[in-house]
Amino acid sequence: MSRSIRLLNLLQLLREYRHPVTGQALAERLQISVRSVYRDIETLRGQGVHIEAAAGLGFQLKEDFLLPPMTLDETEIEAIFLALHWLKSVPDLSLQSASNAVLAKLDAVLPKHRQHFMEQTTLRAFNVWLPVDMQILEQIRIAIRQQVKIAVSYIDGQGKKSVRTVWPFAMGYFNDKIVLAAWCELRQDFRHFRIDRIQQLSLSQELYPSFKQQLFQQWWEKESQTTDKN
Structure with a gap:
């Protein structure tokens, strides 16, 4: 270092x-x-x-001479505080650490009376998450960020095991579970994978042949069409 x-x-x-x-x-x-x-x-x-x-x-x-002053109203402070407090519950040590770092930076740039308001804020978010492998979760975030393929060993809802090569482009945090949205090379279609059901993961160096924003848009349009039909 x-x-x-x-x-x-x-x-x-x-x-x-x-x-x-x-x-x-x-x-x-x-x-x-x-x-x-x-x-x-x-x-x-x-x-x-x-x-x-x-x-x-x-x-x-x-x-803190490195950070410029920031003006936020009380509702904006409550919104940021609530979001960051919720993030502390996510079973991902890197995101938890980032939440603490952002709160510290926020405290450093707020005027004194706003710092006091943030300290007195009592809004809280509570979640109970299904257990996940935090290392796998972090590797998936890295894969999405770098737009590379991953190989996953997965167990579905019926207990059937499979090994897939997928193109990860988004993750959703739903109540008690975290879900990966990806293009599956085996199925040649979009698929959802619950993170708590991924047994093993291999992070490759191979870029997938699309931008994650394009995949997300295609997936979103397909999901919207499915919702409209229902």
């Missing part, structure tokens, strides 16, 4: 803490030595970042 990336990671981590955090805790989160943490904090201070140190308590970011 380059020094510049490490400094940015440290700054982002400091944003996530509303109270002083020890150098040891920062070192464990960043997987570096405590000595490196102290040295990097001094570097950030030298670049104009206001980081306070309290004896026996640790470090705290007081002002």
Whole structure:
């Protein structure tokens, strides 16, 4: 990891803490030595970042000079907070971590009275998800992002096993389950796959011969026609 990336990671981590955090805790989160943490904090201070140190308590970011101020009304803050809080329940560690990071950034750019409002917000979203393999879930998100084929070992609702090569282009989060929408090479058609029924997944480096936006549009039109007929 380059020094510049490490400094940015440290700054982002400091944003996530509303109270002083020890150098040891920062070192464990960043997987570096405590000595490196102290040295990097001094570097950030030298670049104009206001980081306070309290004896026996640790470090705290007081002002964030990298992020511009943002104006949001109370309803917009509630909407963002509710969406991010819901995201924390999704069984995907990367998305959960991203939710915390976005909340920290939001807190850094809001005026003080809006920060207080967000802290006092009591809207909450609750979901109970079927267990999934988080590594498989993250690999599918990567495959969608990179538009590459994946091979999945799948068990359907009748307990029948199959191995498919599919072109993943979308995921839907429905109440208790997460569903992958993909083009299936075996069936030569669009198919839905519940993530909790995927037993194994192999992420390839082969791009599928369409853009995910085009596949999504074709799939959506087909789904809409099916709904209209019903």
